[in-house]
Amino acid sequence: AEFNKTYDLLGVTFDSWRGESAYLELSAEVIDEAVSKGVAVEDQGALIVPLDDAGIETPLILRSSDGRTLYHTRDVAAAIYRIKTYHPSRLIYVVGADQRLHFRQLFATLRKLGYTGVDYVHVDFGLMTLPEGRMSTRRGRVVFLEDVIQEAISRARALVEKNPDLSDTEKDEVARIVGVGAIKYADLSQSRGKNIVFDWDRMLSLDGDSAPYLQYTYVRARGIMRRGTAPYPAGGIDRRAMERSEEWALIKHLARFPVAVREAARSYHPHLVANYLFGLAQAFHVFYHNVPVQQAEDESLRASRMAIVQACAQVMQTGLGLLGIRVPERM
Template identity: 70%
Template sequence: MLKVEGYTFDRAKREAVEAVQAALGEPAELTTALPPAEVDADLAIPCFPLAAQRRKSPPEIAGELARSVRPGPLLAGAQAAGGYLNFTLARPAFAAGVMADLIRGGDRYGTSEVGAGRTVVIDYSAPNVARQMSVGHLRSTIIGAALVNLHRHTGYRPVGDNHLGDWGTQFGTLLYAYAHWLDREAYERDPIAELLRLYVMFDEEARKDPALRERAREWSLKLERGDPEARTLWQEFVRHSLVEFQKTYDLLEVRFDHTLGESFYEDKMEEVISQARQNGVATTDGGAVIIRLDDAGITTPLILQRSDGATLYATRDLATAVYRIRTFRPAKILYVVGSDQRLHFRQLFEALKKLGHGDVEYVHVDFGLVRLPEGRMSTRRGRVVFLQEVLEEAIDRARALVDEKNPELPEAERREVARIVGVGAIKYADLSQNRVKNIVFDWDRMLALDGDSAPYLQYTYVRARGIIRKGGDVALDVPFDGRAAASAQEWALIKHLARFPDAVHEATRAYYPHVVANHLFQLAQLFHAFYQEIPVLQAEDNGLRWSRQQLVWGVATVMRTGLGLLGIRVPERMYSRFPVPGIGHGAKCRV
C-alpha cells in the first residue's frame, strides 16, 4: 500500500485499518480504497478478502464491523455498504490536521524521508554535439529535470548528469565532410547550421559512394588516436554546440550538476575492457571483444571493442557507470533515454552485474518517441522539428494571448508572463501524459493554452494569489475553523490537498511525473469550482474568512510546489487588478 507516513491522510488510513483489526481481534491484510463520488463516505475498506475464511458474506462482515469498530480521532463513523466498510472522516479534525501539515511544510509540503539520503544519479538530456536539439530531446531533458526535483523532494540526493553525445564515429563523418565540403562563410555565420548541412550532405554522398563510409571511419579512428588536426576541429564543434545548447537550457531553465560527455571517458575505457577480459566476462570473437549475455536471456552480445580496435557507445556507457559508482556512490542510476534503446540498457545492466556492480539499482526510465504525422523524425532527411523553434513559437503564441487578454499589464511583465506560460505549456504537454507512450508531434496540441494545460494551472495559482493579496496577510497561526470544511467544494479541496504527498511519492517511485501533473490538474478543477461558489473575503464572519484564506493559501502553495517539481514556474499575475477600460477584445463591458 502506498504510504507517506506522518501526513494526516496516511494517519487516517491507518486509523481505519487499525480500527478494523481491533474489531476483528486479529491482524489482517487490509487495503484501503477511495469510495466513488456518489457514495457519501471518505475512505473504504473492502471486506471481500475477509469473507472466505470466516464463512460469511462480505456484506455480513461489513455490517458487523460497522457496528463494532471504534473509530479513531480522525474518523467520524463507519457504515456498511454492500461488501464495503465505509468510513466518514471527522471533518474538523481532519481539515485542521491537513492545514497544519501544509502550514508547517510550506514549500516543503509533500517531502518525505523515503530516499533516506541515498544518492541517485540521473542521466538525462544527452543531446548529440554538432546538431540542434530536436523536439525529441525535450522529453529526456524535461522528464529528467522533473525526476531530479522529485527525488530531492522525497529525501534522495540527486546528481544530474548531462551525458553529451560528443564522441564516436559520427565525428568521423563530420570531419571528412568538413575537410571536403565546408562553406567557411556559412560556418562562421552559424556553425551548427553548417555542420548540420555537412552531416546531411555526407549521408547523401555516401549513398552514392559507399567508400566514403570507410574514409569517415578512418577519420574517427584518427580522432580517437589523438590526431592534432582532428582534435582541434572536434573541440571547436563541441564548443559551438555547448553555446547553442545553453540557449535552450536557459529558456527551459534546466540545469545539471555535471556535464560529462562521452569523451570524458576516453581514458577510462581501457581499464574496463582489460578487466572484463581478465576475469573472463569478455571474450574475443572475430577480432572484436564482446560480452555474451545468453545466460541472461539476451542473445545479442554487448560489443566492447570493434575488430579495428575502436570503442563503442556501449563501452563508454560501461566506463561511465563504473566512474559514477566510484565517484558518487549511488544507490541507483537512472537513464532517462528513449524506449528505442531498451535492448542497449538491458545489455548494459547485465554486463554491469557480471562485472561485479550488481549492488547498484539500474533503471532505464524509457519514454516513447516523438514522431511526425508523416513518420519518424530524421535529421538526415531534414524531417525534423527543432526544439528551439518550438519554444519560440510557444512563447509567441502565449504573448499573443497575453496581449489580447491582459493589455493593461506593463510590457516587461507581459514578456515575462508569455515566457513562463509558453515554456510551461510545452513542458506540461509532455509531463502530463504517461511517458511510455509515443507522441505524434502536433503544434496545436503541444502548444495548447486552454483545457488541461499549464496556463490553466498557472491561472489557478494566480487567482488564489489574487485573493490572498487582496485580503492582506493570511493569518496562518489561527486554528482552522471546521466550518470551512463544511461545503462539498471546501471538503473536496481539503481531501485533495491531503493526498498531494502520496502523489509526489508515487510519481517518484514509478518515475512517473504525470502523476503529479494529474493531481495538480484535479486540484485546479476543484479550486475553480470552489472559487465559483464559495465567498472567501466576503465570508459571513472573520473566523470563516480566515480559514478559507488559509485554504486558498494552501492551494496556491501546493500548486506552486507541484508545478515547481515539474520544472514549471508560476507568474504572480496574469492580469492587472485595475483594468484599463475599453482596451482588448476580452474586456467586455466590465468597466
C-alpha cells in the same frame, strides 16, 4: 554552446558535464578489466560479453572486429567512472524506449564486472511528433527544440497581450514562463511510455489539461490572497469551512498531494503529479465559482477559506516546481 542556449531557455542546469569523448581513454581500461575478470571473450575477431546467463540473447560488443570501441564500451566506462567518483546507490538513465535492449545489456555487463551495489534504472519514454504542416521552421524539414520553444513563447505572448495591466517587460517574462511551462507540461503530463502528438491548441489552452490552466489557477488564488485582509486562523480551520461539498472536495484533494508525489517518485512517472495538479485546478475552480471568500459570513470563516486558498496556491506552485515549471504572479 548550442545545447547550453537551449537548456538556458528551459531553465535546466547541470552539476557536471562530461561528453562521450571523455570516456575514450577509459574504454581501454574497461576492456582490460573485462578480459582480466573473464567477462569478455573473443568472437570472430570482436570482443564481446555473453549475456545468456542474464536472459539476454544478444551479447554486448566491447570492441568490434576492426579494433574500434563502440558506444556500448563508452557507456560501460561512463557508468564505472560515475560509480567510482560519486559512489551512488542508484544510477538513473532517462533515455528513449528504443534503447531498452542496450540498457539491459549495459546493466547486466556492469553486474558481471562486479558492480552490484548499485540500483540501475532505465527510465524510458516514447516519441514526440508534430502534426504535419502545423509548424514552419527556419531550418528546413527538421524541427529543432529551440524553434519549438520560441514558437511557444511567441504564442504565449499573444495570450498575455490581452492583459492591459502588464508592462511590455512583464508580458515578455510571463510569456516565457507560460510558453516554456506549456512545452514541459505537454510532455510530462502524459504517461512517459506513450508517443505524444504535439498539439499547440491543447498545450496553450486556458481551460484544459495544460500548464497555462494550472498557472492561471495559481494566479487566481494569489489574486484572492492579495485582496484579502483576514489573518490566518490561529485556532485552525473553522469547521464550517468544511461543510460545503466544494470546500470538502478541495481539502481532501489537497491532502492527497504527498501521496501523488511519493508514487510519482517511486514509479518514475511525473505525469502522476501533473494529473494530480489538474485535478486540484478543477476542484479549485469549482470552489472559486461557488464559495464566497472575501464575502464570507464572518471573519473566522473568511480566514479559514483564505487559508484553503493559500494552501491551493502553495501546492500548485510546489507541484509545478517539481515538474520544472515556474508560475507567474499575474497573467
